[in-house]
Ligand SMILES: [Zn+2]
């Protein structure tokens with residue numbers, strides 16, 4: 001008998017995390033929300049239950065209503081991405097010649113991954129929480145770009161039509177960025193949970209600030 005591996009493995013640790021008015025299932029999801037906010041990208045968390053062609057019910061993590069883009073956040077302990085692939089396949093553009101989709105190129109689906117660490121060869125300030133990392137589960141690779149007309153940050157492909165997903169302005173002359181370019185700074189929502197998150201600027205926290213001391217309260221005055 002072959003064991004199945006439908007459930008998350010034992011390495012999966014999801015810590016419900018509050019950010020703004022939303023409680024996310026994991027800190028990685030909350031961090032992605034904060035990263036979208038830092039780029040002024042509008043998002044909705046789990047707005048819809050989708051019935052996939054296979055009949056499976058699926059609740060993707062984020063819908064970006066201005067950009068026609070879904071983001072499914074997957075940590076390292078959650079390797080299975082079949083539903084995300086199926087959603088991406090279903091929503092991709094199938095126009096024969098001119099794209100008539102509501103969103104140029106159809107709806108995009110991204111996998112939101114844990115951040116990429118700062119590259120040690122960088123000079124100047126290196127953000128401790130690293131840079132946003134994403135994958136395309138199906139279809140052409142997606143690149144991060146900012147529309148020159150409406151200033152909306154978004155993901156696009158290098159496949160025509162190459163237009164802003166919000167205002168349809170041409171994006172052909174804009175610079176696009178892959179995750180490895182380390183261009184999109186990743187934002188962490190929590191700063192007081194021990195080893196994982198540190199404030200982005202300044203000196204490392206002391207043991208007392210991290211709550212690691214057993215003694216009486218420090219005198220802060
Ligand atoms: Zn189309």
Ligand SMILES: [Zn+2]
Pocket residue numbers: 147148149150151152164165166167168169
């Ligand atoms: Zn635009």
